[in-house]
Amino acid sequence: MKGAKKNILETIGDTPIVALTKIGQELPCNLFVKLEYFNPGLSIKDRIGIVMIEEAEKRGDLKPGGTIIESTSGNTGVGLAIAACTKGYRVVFVMPDKVSIEKVANLRAFGAKVITCPTAVEPDDPRSYYSVSKRLATEIPNSFYCNQYQNQDNPLAHYRGTGPEIWEQTGGEVDTIVLGIGTGGTCAGIGKYLKEKNPDIKIVGVDPVGSMYYGVFHGGQPSPVHTYLIEGIGEDFMPASIQELKYLDDVVQAEDSEAYFWTRELVRLEGIFTGSSCGAALAGALKYGKTARKNENVLVILPDSGVKYLSKAYNEDWLRENGLAEPKLAGTVADLITRKGRDVVTASREDKVQDVVHLMHERGISQVPVLAGGELVGIVTESDLLSGLCTSSVDAADAVEKILSTRYVRLPMEEPLDTLVDTFNRSNLAVVFDGERVAGVLTKIDLLTHLTEKIRQ
Ligand SMILES: Cc1ncc(COP(=O)(O)O)c(C=O)c1O
Numbered sequence: 001m002k003g004a005k006k007n008i009l010e011t012i013g014d015t016p017i018v019a020l021t022k023i024g025q026e027l028p029c030n031l032f033v034k035l036e037y038f039n040p041g042l043s044i045k046d047r048i049g050i051v052m053i054e055e056a057e058k059r060g061d062l063k064p065g066g067t068i069i070e071s072t073s074g075n076t077g078v079g080l081a082i083a084a085c086t087k088g089y090r091v092v093f094v095m096p097d098k099v100s101i102e103k104v105a106n107l108r109a110f111g112a113k114v115i116t117c118p119t120a121v122e123p124d125d126p127r128s129y130y131s132v133s134k135r136l137a138t139e140i141p142n143s144f145y146c147n148q149y150q151n152q153d154n155p156l157a158h159y160r161g162t163g164p165e166i167w168e169q170t171g172g173e174v175d176t177i178v179l180g181i182g183t184g185g186t187c188a189g190i191g192k193y194l195k196e197k198n199p200d201i202k203i204v205g206v207d208p209v210g211s212m213y214y215g216v217f218h219g220g221q222p223s224p225v226h227t228y229l230i231e232g233i234g235e236d237f238m239p240a241s242i243q244e245l246k247y248l249d250d251v252v253q254a255e256d257s258e259a260y261f262w263t264r265e266l267v268r269l270e271g272i273f274t275g276s277s278c279g280a281a282l283a284g285a286l287k288y289g290k291t292a293r294k295n296e297n298v299l300v301i302l303p304d305s306g307v308k309y310l311s312k313a314y315n316e317d318w319l320r321e322n323g324l325a326e327p328k329l330a331g332t333v334a335d336l337i338t339r340k341g342r343d344v345v346t347a348s349r350e351d352k353v354q355d356v357v358h359l360m361h362e363r364g365i366s367q368v369p370v371l372a373g374g375e376l377v378g379i380v381t382e383s384d385l386l387s388g389l390c391t392s393s394v395d396a397a398d399a400v401e402k403i404l405s406t407r408y409v410r411l412p413m414e415e416p417l418d419t420l421v422d423t424f425n426r427s428n429l430a431v432v433f434d435g436e437r438v439a440g441v442l443t444k445i446d447l448l449t450h451l452t453e454k455i456r457q
Contacts, residue, residue, distance in 0.1 A: 007086050008040050008082060008086060009050050009082065009083060009086055011039075011040050012039050012040060012046045012047060012050065013039070013047060013161055013162075013165060014165060015034055015035050015036050015037075015038040015039060015165075016034070016035050016038060017032050017033070017034050017035075017166075017169050017170065017299065018032065018033055018034075018035060018270075018272070019031070019032050020032065020033060020270055021270060022269040022270060023262075023265060023266065023269055023270060023282070023286075024285070024286050024289055027286070027289035027290065027292065028289070028292055028293065028294045028295070028296070029175075029176075029289045029292035029293065029294075029295065029296040029297070029298045030295055030296070030297050030298065031285060031289065031298055031300065032297065032298065032299045032300070033272065033282075033299070033300045033301075033302050034166065034299060034300070034301050034302060035272065035274075035302055036301065036302060036303050036304060037273075037274060037302070037304055037305035037306075040082060041075070041078035041079050041081075041082050042078070042304055042305040042307065042308065043075035043078060043079065043303055043304035043305065043308075044075070044162070044186060044301070044303040044304065045072075045075035045076040045077075045078065045079035045303070045304075046078070046079040046082060047079070047157045047158065047161050047162060048076065048079055048148060048153070048154045048157040048158070048185060049076065049078075049079025049080040049081075049082060049083045050079070050082075050083040050157075051153050051154075051156060051157035051160070051161075052080070052146050052148065052151055052153045052154065052157070053068065053080065053083045053084070053087065053089070053146075055153040055156070056144050056146070056153075061144050062089070062144040063142060064088070065088070065089075065142065066089055066090075066142045066143060066144055067089065067090040067091070067092060067140050067142060067143040067144070068080055068084055068089050068090070068091045068092070068143070068144055068146060069091075069092045069093075069094070069133050069136050069137050069140065069143050069144065069145045069146065070091075070092075070093055070094070070133065070145070070146040070147070070148065071093075071094045071095075071129045071130050071132075071133040071147070071148075071149075072093055072094070072095060072148070073095065073096060073099050073103070073182075073231055073232050074095065074099050074100075074103030074104075074106065074107065074231075074232075074308065075103075075232060075303065075304055075308075076146075076148050077091070077093040077095070077103075077106075077107045077112065077114075078106060078107065078110070080093075080146060081093075081107060081110035081111075081112050082110070084110075085110055085111070090111075090113075091107075091110070091111070091112040091113070092112065092113045092114075092115070092136060092140065092143075093107050093112050093113070093114050093115070094114075094115045094116075094117060094129040094132045094133045094136070095107075095114060095115070095116050095117070095129055096116070096117060096118075096119040096129050097116045097117065097118055097119055098119040098227070098229070098231070099116075099231060100231070100308055100309055100310075100311050100312050101311055102307065102308045102309065102310060102311060103308050104116065106308065115129075115132060115136075116129075117129040117132050119227060120227050122236075123236055123237045130149070133145055133147070148183050148185065148241060149183050149237075149239035149240065149241055150239060150240045150241065151240075151241060152240065152241065154183055154185030154189075154241045155184075155185040155186075155188035155189035155192070155241055155243060156189060157185070157189060158185060158186050158188070158189025158190050158193070159188075159189040159190075159192050159193045160189075161189075162186065162189060162190050163189060163190045163191075163192070163193025163194055164193060166190065166194065166299065167193070167194060167197050170297070170299070172197065172198060173297055174194070174201065174297050174299050175200075175201065175202065175293075175296045175297045175298065176201065176202040176203075176204060176288070176292070176296060176297070176298045176299070177190060177191070177194065177201070177202070177203050177204065177298075177299050177300075177301065178204045178206060178281055178284055178285040178288055178298060178299070178300045178301070179203075179204075179205065179206065179281055179300070179301035179303075180205075180206045180207075180230075180232065180233035180277040180278075180280050180281045180284075180301075180303065181205040181206065181207055181213055181233055181234075181235075181242065181248075181251070182232050182233040182234065182235065182277070183235075183239050183241040183242065184205075184213075184235075184239060184241050184242020184243070184245070185241040185242070186301060186303070187203055187205055187242070187247060187248060188241065188242055188243040188246075188247050190203070190247075190301075191203040191247025191248065192243075192247055195247065202249040202250070203247050203248050203249055204248070204249060204250045204251070204252060204284065204285075204288050205217070205245070205248045205250070205251040205252075205284075206233070206251070206252055206253075206254050206280050206281050206283070206284030206285075207223075207233070207234055207251050207252070207253050207254070208228045208230040208233055208234040208253070208254055208255075208256070208259070208280060209223075209228060209253050209254070209255050209256070210223075210224075210225060210226040210227060210228035210234065211223065211225065211228070211233070211234025211235055211236070212225050212234075212235060212236055212237075212238070213234065213235065213242075213245070213251055214251050214252075214253045216238070216245065217245050217248060217250075217251040218251065223253075228256050229256045229259075229260070229276065229312075229322055229324070230254070230256055230259045230260075230276045230277055230279075230280050231275060231276050231277060231309070232275065232276075232277040232303060232304070233277045233280060250288070252284045252287050252288060253284075254279075254280040254281075254283040254284050255283075256276075256322075256324060257323075257324055258279070258280070258283040259276045259277070259279040259280035259283055260276055260279060260313055260319065260324045261279065261283075261324075262279040262280075262282040262283045262286070263275065263276050263278060263279025263282075263306070263309075263313050264279070264313065264314070265279075266278065266279060266282060266302075267306060272302070273305060273306035273307070274302050274303075274304060274305060274306050275303070275304045275305065275306060275308055275309050275313065276309060276312070276313050277303055277304070278302040278303060278304065279313070281300050281301060281302060281303075282300055282302075285298055285300045329416075329417035329418045329420070329421070329451070330417070331416075331417045332413065332414050332415055332416055332417060333411055333412075333413060333414075333415045333417065333420060333430070333432050333442060334413040334414065334432075334434075335417065335450065336417070336440075336442055336446050336447065336450055337413065337432055337434075337439050337440040337442070339446075339449075339450060339453075340440055340442075340446060344369070344438055344439060344440045344441070345359060345363050345365060345368055346368060346369045346370065346371050346438060347359065347368045347369075347370050347371070347380065347400055348370065348371055348372065349370050349371075349372050349377055349378075349399060349400060349401035349404070350399050350401070351370075351399065351400050352396070352397055352398065352399060352400070353385065353388075353389070353394060353395070353396050353397070353398050353399075353400055353402075353403065354396040354397065356368055356380055356385075356400050357385060357396075360382060365441075366381060366382040366383075366443075367379055367380065367381045367382070367429060367441045367443070368380045368400075368441075369431055369438050369441060370400055370401065370404055371438065374436070376410075376431060376438055377401070377404065378401075378404030378405055378406055379404065379405050379406075379407075379408050379429065379431065379441070380400050380403060380404065380405070381405055381429070384403050384405055385403060388402075388403045407427065407428070407429065408427060408429035408430060408431050408441075409423055409426065409427045409429070409430050409431070410430075410431055410433060411423065411430045411431070411432050411433070411442075412432070412433055413432060413433070413434050413439060415432075417447070417450075420442075420447055421447070424443075424444050424447065428443060428444065429441060429442070429443060430442040430443075
């Protein structure tokens with residue numbers, strides 16, 4: 001029938017490029033995004049799945065009735081599974097246990113056998129998802145280990161597909177590509193093709209903090225490697241598929257907090273529902289954009305869909321457990337100190353109780369920080385003074401050092417208001433420091449006043 005695609009594989013690619021309308025509008029450049037979740041498997045990895053399989057068939061590495069094995073954080077698995085289902089291959093996927101439950105369930109839905117392995121082990125550790133895949137490839141007869149990290153058909157898929165597609169869609173008007181780097185296949189394939197078309201086109205890679213690429217690019221030495229929550233990008237070894245970073249013009253870093261913040265802003269402000277590596281790519285583009293040329297056309301590759309992260313990037317409990325929850329209260333304690341007025345009342349340890357009581361009365365305050373040599377040595381509170389004088393454990397003529405309290409927490413001016421609620425669950429008093437200087441004392445009523453004023457506005 002006219003207009004019908006031969007099979008699902010023919011729907012891969014030709015994904016839309018969309019202009020951002022709210023995010024980054026303050027920047028000199030024009031920001032666009034390419035939505036790879038328009039692929040049938042909801043990610044850019046559909047493009048490499050079919051190419052890696054067909055090239056392996058051509059080489060005779062993959063034979064009819066064979067089993068495809070791959071180590072994947074999920075998306076390449078789906079790309080391979082879609083092609084394998086239409087071509088009649090079995091699939092076995094080995095994944096790091098940090099991936100979302102949706103991704104595991106997604107692969108099992110395609111009939112795949114899924115094995116999860118510890119994330120926080122060295123790549124060459126026998127328990128790692130790379131090593132387990134390699135071992136399975138020796139144990140399972142008539143199997144083909146795809147190994148997207150060392151497989152040059154990964155960047156080839158982007159050199160043949162994604163690169164030409166971007167060139168045609170943009171009529172060659174694209175100036176800069178910003179994208180997350182995982183295996184690096186996307187940046188190497190797109191980069192090679194677009195630079196053949198226009199050597200001035202820039203490729204900017206985005207690397208999670210905790211991955212090695214940033215350091216390698218900017219200094220030859222890997223950045224300190226540690227686990228992070230962004231999924232699909234970053235690495236702790238140098239894959240062949242990234243072709244020695246040679247097609248990259250710059251690499252910028254993205255923190256987990258930035259990636260998850262922009263992932264949520266993208267759907268709320270632009271209606272674009274994606275995963276954490278997309279938020280990371282956008283965070284990187286916004287950093288790059290600050291120094292971009294006026295009207296420079298910057299295209300951000302957004303590799304996958306948010307449906308794969310409902311239990312994570314879009315789950316308030318998970319975000320809170322991982323310190324990524326959106327601050328309920330905007331601002332810092334500096335806002336409260338400013339509202340109270342900056343001249344803080346203090347006493348010295350020799351000051352007499354009666355003088356400090358007089359000071360409290362005069363200034364309408366209930367606590368006074370006590371300093372010695374500029375250092376905070378304690379705090380005098382109304383309630384301690386009252387019980388002290390009533391029980392005669394202290395006399396009006398005594399020095400206040402006799403009734404000092406240390407029941408307070410120390411906070412810097414930049415402490416987010418969001419954490420102050422928890423602080424006041426632990427202590428009634430917070431002494432705020434501006435560098436070494438005592439900037440003020442905060443109690444629950446200061447926060448309540450701030451909140452009610454906020455609500456009144
Ligand atoms: C969600 C996501 N984003 C980005 C990437 C990075 O793409 P590449 O491996 O081509 O660098 C991947 C790769 O697995 C991914 O799954």
